[in-house]
Amino acid sequence: MSERLTIKQGPRAKVAPAAQSAFEAIRDGHVIVAPIEHSYVFVADAFNHGAVAKIHQLRGDDLGVAAQVLIRDASVVKGLSAAPHEGADALAKYFWPGLLTIITPAQRGLTWNLGDNKxxxxxxxxxxxxxxxxxxxxxxxxxxxxxASLARGKPPRTTNMIPA
Structure with a gap:
């Protein structure tokens, strides 16, 4: 059975207890549903092949669809990217944290499969x-x-819209 946590938002909300519970589930190989700025998303450890495959299974994704990767800050880009675009640093400084997604060549030595078999x-x-x-x-x-929607579906804005 799934565990449901309430994540209070706002400037004074304490998110650490919910983050700790989510971390434990992700560490144990589970996929969680979590809020981000504009919707809910399926979330898994980017390096856990089985958990990432489960995200694609839950969504009904076609083969070759890669998951997006969230990182804590811009310093992580250097470890994941083979050759960041020259303007990426300036964009990241201005728009991160936020909705900007930077698409970059992946490091060849990474041991992940985001759904596209690299x-x-x-x-x-x-x-x-x-x-x-x-x-x-x-x-x-x-x-x-x-x-956290079926492939090509609208991003869910409430938990009632999540198909799992």
């Missing part, structure tokens, strides 16, 4: 502006995400 050779990176997700990323490292 065939795309690229990774979509973002630093979220959501306090809960920021707290979670401080505990986990890079996280694979995809909207």
């Amino acid at each position: 065939e795309l050779g690229k990774v979509a990176l973002r630093v979220p502006g959501n306090r809960f997700m920021t707290a979670l990323l401080a505990l986990t490292g890079p996280l694979a995400i995809a909207h």
